Amino acid sequence: MxxxxxxxxxxxxxxxxxxxxxxGRITATWWYTMAGVLFLEGTLVFLWVAAPTGHGHARTVTIAVAGMVWWVSTVPLLRRYRHAGSPPGAHRWAVLVPLLIAAACGAVVGAAAGLWMLAVVPLVQSALLLHWPPGLRVRVAAAATVLLVVLWLIDARGPAAVDIDARGGWLLGAFCLFIPVTTVLSLWWWDVLVTLDRARVSEANLGATRERLRVATDVHDLQGHHLQVIALQLELAERLLAKQDPDAAMAQLRAARSSVDEARQGTRDLATRFRSxxxxxxxxxxxxxxxxxxxxxxxxxxxxxxxxxxxxxxxxxxxxxxxxxxxxxxxxxxxxxxxxxxxxxxxxxxxxxxxxxxxxxxxxxxxxxxxxxxxxxxxxxxxxxxxxxxxxxxxxxxxxxxxxxxxxxxxxxxxxxx
The missing domain is CATH 3.30.565.10 (Histidine kinase-like ATPase, C-terminal domain)
Incomplete structure (x- = not known):
């Protein structure tokens, strides 16, 4: 054959x-999501370093080191987001330490570059990586975007704006506004996939449960009916024996045995139906x-x-x-x-x-x-x-x-x- x-x-x-x-497995999707967020953050750090601030080599190195430290501190927040199902108040130190690092690095970068926006962006980005409830996360993202726009306008009129050319300044500011929005959308998409995955698992479990309930119902209906009939026939045979009517009692016993055979055959037919x-x-x-x-x-x-x-x-x-x-x-x-x-x-x-x-x-x-x-x-x-x-x-x-x-x-x- x-x-x-x-x-x-x-x-x-x-x-x-x-x-x-x-x-597909959503595990792979999570790694794509995490890699995408880290790539955008790394690009932002590169723009910080490449922005012509005119402050010399020492401050450029300071910005690069602070930016890399902040970039690394977001990895635990992303890993925690994958598994956490609680609001950001739980596990205080697991959240507080990365946020403190983000605030410190932002202060260093902002002071070195002389820009308020750069001082706030790391803390805003790290805060958006927390597991906010869906409605609250949207409001936090909107408030953060408004804050960054205001700081961008302040920086555009500040003394540091003279040191940054027009093209570089607009690109840096636009990217600082782009990253939080993109991060929120990426995490929202991940949450949707998690919900769909749980729904698939629930559907499989529900299908198996329904099948078990259907089998249990069929067995209960079949055996319950026959056992009730047999019990009544045996009870009647017992009463007839007490009344000294053995022939009628024997007839009931034969009927009970016939009911047993019917129950056995019904069980076989039920099993055959599932095996067929x-x-x-x-x-x-x-x-x-x-x-x-x-x-x-x-x-x-x-x-x-x-x-x-x-x-x-x-x-x-x-x-x-x-x-x-x-x-x-x-x-x-x-x-x-x-x-x-x-x-x-x-x-x-x-x-x-x-x-x-x-x-x-x-x-x-x-x-x-x-x-x-x-x-x-x-x-x-x-x-x-x-x-x-x-x-x-x-x-x-x-x-x-x-x-x-x-x-x-x-x-x-x-x-x-x-």
């Missing part, structure tokens, strides 16, 4: 196409769930995957996908289903951040191993420093193992933990 692998794109589960598409999803759809659903949680997913599937034993691999795919979601998903995940001779091989790997994805508890993998072993297959689990891999191999023609008569059936798999 040919082994031309196909890949699963994002989109509705029933369709399986042949193009690979990786979902084609493997291609199972894999497409798994990819959609992982991508909805923000994980970069790559799936490679044999074109003849529908010929694989779905009654074995279907629950395995659902269980391993649930495990990846429950244990954080990580940055990436890879799924592969292929056939080699008379054996089907399913493999799922995900980024595990160097920790044990099994979490030290749960019986999900044990349930998977029992299910696969009953079909004559095997399960291999590999835990690496940065990845977690589960490999399942099953025969192309599965023959369920025969349990001894009277022996209890295999325990149900734990669909929520390893």
């Amino acid at each position: 040919s082994m031309r692998p196909e890949t699963i794109p994002a989109g509705p589960a029933p369709a399986l196409a042949v193009a690979t598409r990786f979902s 999803v084609p493997l291609l759809d199972e894999l497409a659903n798994a990819v959609d769930l992982l991508r909805a949680a923000g994980t970069e997913v790559e799936a490679t599937v044999d074109p003849a995957a529908d010929a694989a034993p779905a009654e074995v691999l279907g629950p395995v795919i659902r269980e391993t996908t649930t495990n990846v979601l429950r244990h954080g998903g990580g940055r990436w995940a890879r799924l592969a289903l292929s056939r080699s001779g008379a054996v089907w091989r399913y493999e799922i790997s995900n980024h595990a951040s160097g920790e044990d994805p099994a979490g030290g508890g749960g019986s999900g993998l044990e349930g998977v191993a029992r299910r696969v072993a009953e079909a004559g297959g095997a399960v291999e689990v590999r835990r690496g420093k940065q990845d977690f891999t589960v490999v399942v191999t099953v025969p192309a023609e599965t023959v369920p193992a025969q349990a001894p008569e009277g022996a209890p059936g295999p325990p149900a798999t734990d669909e929520e933990g390893r």
